[in-house]
Amino acid sequence: MMRRRARAGLQLVVTLLAAPAHAQVDFSGSWAPLFHEDQPERLPGPELGDYSGIPVNDAARLRADSYDADRISVVTEYQCRPHGGDYSMRGLANMRVDQVLDPLTQRLIAIELRMNFQEMERTIWLDGREHPSALAAHTFAGFSTGTWQGNMLDVVTTHLKPNYLRRNGLPRSDQATFTEHWVRHGDYLTVTTLIRDPAFLTEPLVRSQNWLLAPAQRLGRDVCVYVPELPGAPDYVPSHLPGTNPFLREVIDWYGLPEDGVRGGSDTLYPQYQRRMRLPDAIPLQCGRYCRCGEHNRGFCDVQ
């Protein structure tokens, strides 16, 4: 009896050890982004000076206040840059996910993502490998490893190059790391992202993005070749001197928002902020930008 129990126990242990610990969910396929969430920020782009809802510090505010979008064209090295690994998930993020299988064991060792914008590629390693040395090179995509938590894939990304939290100059540093939680519900995919940045954030920035499976989608090429667009001094970098950016009030005036609200910070993340929020100086009588958004407008907004 004892021997039979021991054998059964051993069998159980062997069975558990042999059980596949990988690939509970298949994320492979073509995915089309759904932009119902944060649409104005993600498609046409955020307004200059709008830092609301982002837990930024004073350093991030000044960096964004100084931002001049001319830099993207005048500094040729910026022209073909992709989004960072974190932002690429919420930009023009048509995405293809491929499985990478170990040819010998057929074990899933990674998933590869390809986004259409600038042909950004990310690899999420699932084979338990370590992240590289702190002295290793950083990339825009970063270095990502994933572990399964039930049917959810948890991804940790390090080794990022400097990039942005919003496309209005709000910076994200190369000290940042981010965690993602990938969840598939049938044909829908939700990825929740938590960005930690000791240089520019006072607490993690949490955002989510959704995709719909799109088997007919084909990602084309997005070949970019940088060219000098303006003759200029080699040490000219477009930037507003502190206190001189004339565009920072636009978002306040156009939408009738309180000034301290658009400056962002941890407070502006939470609903209770509405109770303390000061009223704006003036409220526009009618909507002037991003009006009539939604399905009745073919999923778009009127932008003036």
Next chain:
Amino acid sequence: MSKAPSLLAFATAVLALSRAAAQDFSAVELQVLPVQGNVYMIAGAGGNITVQVGAEGVLVVDTQFAPLAEKIMAEIKRLSSRPIRFIINTHGHPDHVGGNAALAEMTAPTPLEPLQMIAHENVLNRLSHPQPGEPETPPRGLPYDSYFTPTKDFHMNGEAVFLYHAPRAHTDGDTIVLFRGSDVVSTGDLFVAGGYPFIDVARGGSVQGLIAGLNHVLHLTVPAKTQERGTFVIPGHGRLCDEADVVEFRDMVVIVRDRVADMIDKGMTLRQIQAARPTLDYDTEYVNENSFVTAAAFVEAVYSSLTEQP
């Protein structure tokens, strides 16, 4: 404006580097990173070391501190059994030239495989005439194979190696090293990752020269897809980089220079400019508890560069 505080600050900084040469290095662990082609990066204490290996021997760019020489040599021997044929110094600070003599002693050159020690002649001039408080460099550690031309080039281990002098940049003796076949650039302290540049105004450095030198590095680098990798850049300190990292750094220096210049135009003194914190939005990225260059020191260097008399 008074120049005295500036010169004092930079002299103090170099003395700090000199004192670092006397610290206990027994706990320092070296890290070796394969970079690309024939080139490796060794990081430890002091500046990054670039090592190129091949059938003709070993080429070393910068040598950290003398007490680390044995460890450095042990790592080099793991990469190649061939002798060191070239030591190149990107500039003359003690954390980059300190190991020259010790490595030269260990490499045992022969008439058929001689050792050349190369730097810009301003480095040789400064090392052979140290200021009070600066360490003496043993004769064996002096880069006698100095050059005075804008560029110098030679062939080593199957690829062209170019040395470019960056005038009045981090110091007055900076050299950028390009390994053309491996597609790697070694910058010395002209470019550092994760910190503000140390512009050694007292030893001929200037913010304008630094920007020109960084632009030169950008001319030498060609990124691959998604504007990254391609040419790798080994900075004077910090992690391995590429063109995109140099662009961020160059832009930071240009933007801070423009802000300081604007404040000078408004008649502000150095103290007023430092108090206005023109680097506020970069400090959280470029300064930490271990930083060699503080925000105030960086602003002072920029100010001194822009106001010095020709």
